[in-house]
Amino acid sequence: xxxxxxxxxxxxxxxxxxxxxxxFAWGQADCVRLAASVLNHHGLPCDLNRAGKWDSPxxxxxxxxxxxxxxxxxxxDGQGLARIPFAFHLVGDLVGLPSSxxxxxxxxxxxxxxxxxxxxxxxxxxxxxxxxAEDILACWRVDPWPKP
Numbered sequence: 500x501x502x503x504x505x506x507x508x509x510x511x512x513x514x515x516x517x518x519x520x521x522x523f524a525w526g527q528a529d530c531v532r533l534a535a536s537v538l539n540h541h542g543l544p545c546d547l548n549r550a551g552k553w554d555s556p557x558x559x560x561x562x563x564x565x566x567x568x569x570x571x572x573x574x575x576d577g578q579g580l581a582r583i584p585f586a587f588h589l590v591g592d593l594v595g596l597p598s599s600x601x602x603x604x605x606x607x608x609x610x611x612x613x614x615x616x617x618x619x620x621x622x623x624x625x626x627x628x629x630x631x632a633e634d635i636l637a638c639w640r641v642d643p644w645p646k647p
Contacts, residue, residue: 506643507589510537511590513537514608515610515627518625520626521625523623525558530607533617534575543642550563556600573603578639580641582638590611592609593608594637595607595635605620615630616628
């Protein structure tokens with residue numbers, strides 16, 4: 500059995516391998532697909548994968564509404580992940596950052612040492628960012644440990 504910390508590292512590395520340098524594309528290479536990839540890597544349930552397909556912001560909002568969510572923060576809460584202070588993040592946790600698209604937030608994956616894999620609002624590519632403390636809107640613990 501892989502140790503939980505190695506599983507976290509592997510999930511974060513898989514996200515980096517799949518998304519780093521990818522141009523933003525609605526429904527293919529976007530923050531929801533990035534976050535879902537981490538949950539999927541751990542075999543955790545993720546109803547965001549059942550939202551259907553979207554290729555525009557309007558269709559993405561409709562997909563979230565079909566699942567009963569008003570925004571991305573609520574959608575991540577709906578995955579059963581606990582919100583934590585960013586100061587307590589571990590590699591592979593999810594983080595909410597400001598969105599340039601009018602959403603409540605955008606999602607990224609914690610890489611450690613305050614670094615996050617996320618889509619940059621400046622060049623619309625996935626990259627490693629080091630957000631300022633005031634830019635962290637939320638953080639969720641992705642728990643790959645089996646529950647006792």
